Amino acid sequence: MATGPIDIVAKKTPSGIVHKIKGLSDRTIAWIFVAPTIFLLLAVNIFPLIWTIRLSFTNYRVNRPNRDVEWIGLRNYERILSDADIWNTMQATAHFLIWTIIIQVLIGFALAYLINKKFKGNDLWTTIIVFPMMLSPAVVGNFWTFLYQPQIGLFNYVVTFFTRGNPADFSMIGDVHLAPWAIVIADTWMWTPFVMLICLAGLRSIPDSIYEAAECDRASKWRQFWTITIPMVLPFLMLAVLFRGIENFKMFDLVVQLTGGGPGNTTTLTSIDLKREAFEKWRTGYSSAYAVILFVTVFGLASIYVKALNKVKER
Amino acid sequence: MSFSVTDPTKNTKWFAGILVVAYAILTIMPLLWIIATGFKSPADSIAYPPVVVFEPTLEGYVNLFTDRTRATEKMIQEAGPPKTWYDIIARERGTVISGPSRYGERFLNSIIIGFGSTALCMVLGTMAAYAFSRFKVPLKDDLLFFILSTRMMPPIAVAIPIFLMFRNLGLNDTHLGMILLYTAVNLSLSVWLLKGFIDEIPIEYEEAALIDGYTRFQAFYKVVLPQAATGIASTAIFCLIFAWNEYAFAVLLTSGTAQTAPPFIPNIIGVNGKDWPAVAAGATIFLVPVMVFTVLLRKHLLRGITFGAVRK
Numbered sequence: 255m256a257t258g259p260i261d262i263v264a265k266k267t268p269s270g271i272v273h274k275i276k277g278l279s280d281r282t283i284a285w286i287f288v289a290p291t292i293f294l295l296l297a298v299n300i301f302p303l304i305w306t307i308r309l310s311f312t313n314y315r316v317n318r319p320n321r322d323v324e325w326i327g328l329r330n331y332e333r334i335l336s337d338a339d340i341w342n343t344m345q346a347t348a349h350f351l352i353w354t355i356i357i358q359v360l361i362g363f364a365l366a367y368l369i370n371k372k373f374k375g376n377d378l379w380t381t382i383i384v385f386p387m388m389l390s391p392a393v394v395g396n397f398w399t400f401l402y403q404p405q406i407g408l409f410n411y412v413v414t415f416f417t418r419g420n421p422a423d424f425s426m427i428g429d430v431h432l433a434p435w436a437i438v439i440a441d442t443w444m445w446t447p448f449v450m451l452i453c454l455a456g457l458r459s460i461p462d463s464i465y466e467a468a469e470c471d472r473a474s475k476w477r478q479f480w481t482i483t484i485p486m487v488l489p490f491l492m493l494a495v496l497f498r499g500i501e502n503f504k505m506f507d508l509v510v511q512l513t514g515g516g517p518g519n520t521t522t523l524t525s526i527d528l529k530r531e532a533f534e535k536w537r538t539g540y541s542s543a544y545a546v547i548l549f550v551t552v553f554g555l556a557s558i559y560v561k562a563l564n565k566v567k568e569r
Numbered sequence: 570m571s572f573s574v575t576d577p578t579k580n581t582k583w584f585a586g587i588l589v590v591a592y593a594i595l596t597i598m599p600l601l602w603i604i605a606t607g608f609k610s611p612a613d614s615i616a617y618p619p620v621v622v623f624e625p626t627l628e629g630y631v632n633l634f635t636d637r638t639r640a641t642e643k644m645i646q647e648a649g650p651p652k653t654w655y656d657i658i659a660r661e662r663g664t665v666i667s668g669p670s671r672y673g674e675r676f677l678n679s680i681i682i683g684f685g686s687t688a689l690c691m692v693l694g695t696m697a698a699y700a701f702s703r704f705k706v707p708l709k710d711d712l713l714f715f716i717l718s719t720r721m722m723p724p725i726a727v728a729i730p731i732f733l734m735f736r737n738l739g740l741n742d743t744h745l746g747m748i749l750l751y752t753a754v755n756l757s758l759s760v761w762l763l764k765g766f767i768d769e770i771p772i773e774y775e776e777a778a779l780i781d782g783y784t785r786f787q788a789f790y791k792v793v794l795p796q797a798a799t800g801i802a803s804t805a806i807f808c809l810i811f812a813w814n815e816y817a818f819a820v821l822l823t824s825g826t827a828q829t830a831p832p833f834i835p836n837i838i839g840v841n842g843k844d845w846p847a848v849a850a851g852a853t854i855f856l857v858p859v860m861v862f863t864v865l866l867r868k869h870l871l872r873g874i875t876f877g878a879v880r881k
């Protein structure tokens with residue numbers, strides 16, 4: 255508010271009077287307003303994070319409070335990074351992450367492109383498409399197990415109806431090859447609208463005049479699509495991928511309800527694995543190190559990605 | 570009628586419309602199926618092939634809200650004839666209602682914790698957002714980024730120390746603990762969204778108010794708050810939905826008194842194993858309010874889900 259009228263008035267009034275008019279000074283008010291938020295976030299986020307880092311260098315176990323806590327340096331980290339099981343869960347997570355993003359971007363963009371053709375009633379249908387995204391992932395995961403039930407599940411029935419397979423033999427979440435796809439399908443059902451909405455905003459941000467100019471230059475529709483539409487929507491699309499990437503890296507509720515990490519360890523994503531280590535095996539020190547590794551990974555990847563995103567935006 | 574070279578042709582519109590409607594129907598099917606399953610009898614719910622036309626019953630809802638025991642001859646004689654419509658439904662299955670189930674409590678917990686954390690989050694969030702929008706706060710960008718980054722942490726990763734901290738403070742499995750936790754989780758969203766909404770209010774209104782002799786506080790709640798009402802309302806709905814839907818912290822930090830509905834619904838078990846109509850009924854009651862809110866929010870949906878990064 256450098257040039258607002260109040261400053262002009264303020265300059266002409268003795269400072270004592272200004273203080274009486276304003277009550278507390280702006281600086282004090284700013285601090286009073288911001289402090290509770292920062293304090294709560296420090297208490298519930300930063301303090302626990304520092305505590306996690308400290309625990310990660312120890313062999314502490316929550317279920318054995320009387321045992322002496324030893325400082326074991328980096329041994330937890332060494333054990334995690336040399337553990338083959340953890341690399342398996344990382345692979346499961348990567349499979350989930352990559353395929354959900356690819357499929358959701360393709361379908362989401364296509365839907366947005368079609369909705370942007372402004373046919374009658376597109377608002378209504380958009381709202382219907384958006385529903386799954388707002389629902390509780392745990393409850394969604396739970397009812398997808400119902401849809402995936404062998405024989406009685408609607409999904410399995412439809413699939414075996416079209417493939418003429420034997421419904422008793424077909425199981426999505428009981429099969430080691432299909433289970434990783436079962437979670438991809440449920441996540442896609444839920445989150446495609448998210449990508450769609452962001453793409454739609456991108457498409458709507460392109461001014462008509464650009465296309466009109468391209469028409470005048472006799473550029474083909476195909477060329478317009480690749481040289482105008484795609485580059486203009488790209489920053490939006492990348493933002494959608496960032497959000498989906500972070501969310502799905504953290505993925506816990508939907509998948510734990512849907513498959514519980516099984517069969518075997520085929521759908522044990524890192525969050526599920528971490529939960530087992532921390533709250534079932536109670537290896538607190540070890541799982542703290544695990545948590546730190548995950549946090550550094552997601553933060554690192556996100557920072558690199560945001561840099562790339564900013565470069566695309568600048569173009 | 571004016572024609573523009575960039576307008577889609579009629580055929581294109583039809584083609585696009587049909588594809589989108591097809592997707593919408595496909596995507597709404599699982600939801601309709603769950604809602605329908607809530608009104609099926611247990612036998613209909615697991616019938617093969619799946620039944621589309623069935624005789625609706627409220628058995629799922631009765632089973633959801635009550636605990637039942639298998640009735641012996643003696644018990645039926647002692648209890649006498651069924652008194653209420655839900656008694657009749659239970660008796661038809663050879664069971665006697667022994668009391669209310671825990672679903673009611675869990676649902677109430679969801680409401681208390683959801684609304685409690687939303688209210689707190691809005692108070693703190695509006696204040697912080699106003700300060701970030703209007704004042705020179707030292708390290709403003711760093712603080713805003715810090716607030717956003719708290720959202721990136723996997724809940725399970727911070728759950729270990731929060732679990733320990735809550736245990737030491739006696740906050741495990743309490744409403745207060747969950748309200749504080751969900752408030753902290755949602756603060757990043759509310760600060761970022763509200764800052765965007767407040768940024769859009771012309772600063773001249775407040776300046777006029779200040780010249781008229783309002784104090785900063787008065788200008789804040791008499792001028793800015795009414796102007797930001799729509800933004801505050803939609804942010805509140807977002808916070809409410811996120812708190813309502815949260816599962817990871819709820820399942821780790823609550824087990825009894827403060828447990829919310831999401832960890833409870835999947836564990837509803839009937840007399841003969843998994844009671845799908847009751848699970849579906851529980852899911853329906855839990856999900857339908859969110860769908861209503863989604864319709865109310867549709868104008869601000871995009872803004873909410875992207876933390877204000879994309880505005881229409």
